[in-house]
Amino acid sequence: MEGPEVMDRLKSLLGRMFWLTLAIVFLIEAWIWDHVRDWLRQLERALGLERIEPWLSDLVDRLSPPMTLALFAVPMVGVLPIKVAALALLASGHVFLGVLFIFFSKSLTLGVEAFLFDICRDKLLQxxxxxxxxxxxxxxxxxxxxxxxxxxxxxxxxxxxxxxxxxxxxxxxxxxxxxxxxxxxxxxxxxxxx
Structure with missing residues (x-):
């Protein structure tokens, strides 16, 4: 094989690896979305907070679609302090703890977003x-x-x-x-x- 042929094969392989990696990351996020939502529902039942979901549904019914989107965005802003703490930990050399905080904040955000999305979906799709x-x-x-x-x-x-x-x-x-x-x-x- 000559140089250009090797480079073409390498580019093709790297391209496939990039897209496969992207697909795997997306599926991991989807898995977290589904499972943390289910865990939050179990926690809700365990804590006796089943009344939260009907209350949120009633609230969303009264909101306009843009206001529902604002409600849907609240968890992203709510975990911001955890993400800042994670960055501070990483910057101070506590890599494991920083990564753990990032994973926790990501999982929490995805779970709460999934929980809220079930309630807000119809209004958001308007x-x-x-x-x-x-x-x-x-x-x-x-x-x-x-x-x-x-x-x-x-x-x-x-x-x-x-x-x-x-x-x-x-x-x-x-x-x-x-x-x-x-x-x-x-x-x-x-x-x-x-």
Whole structure:
């Protein structure tokens, strides 16, 4: 292969990797959106706050679509102090804690937004530009799922092969392997110190 041909292949590979990465990030965000919303609903029930949702629904019914959008944007502003704290932690060298704060704020925002979106969806979709944006997001989600599906199927097949090998070696419940590991562990515990 000559230089230009190699460069073309490299550009093509990098392009595919970029779009695949973007699709995976989008799907992770969608997963967080769905699951944190469900966790918030469980928390709402656990705390006995079921009356919040009907109250919010009544409030949204009385609001205009632009005011509903403002209500929908409140959580993004509400987590701003957490994001500032995360940046301060990162700047002061506390990388792990800073990243943890960022993940927490992102998850909280997405969860609350998902919860609110269920309540505000009909009112927000009355705005033509929002309806177009919503349909674009749905198209991107479908595109992301289609792009990642082959990779997901290969990963699941690889996992199934590894699992089958592990069962073949250890038995269905780990049987022989786990018994031998327990015997070895007990023997090491009983061995007197030298």
């Amino acid at each position: 705005m033509a530009w929002f309806a177009r944006l919503y349909s674009i997001v749905i198209e991107i989600r479908d595109w992301s799922l289609a792009l990642v599906r082959p990779l997901k199927l290969r990963a699941m097949a690889s996992f199934a092969r590894v699992r089958a090998r592990a069962v073949a070696i250890m038995g269905k419940n780990g049987g022989v392997f786990l018994r031998r590991a327990a015997l070895l562990r007990n023997a090491l515990r009983q061995k007197p110190p030298a």
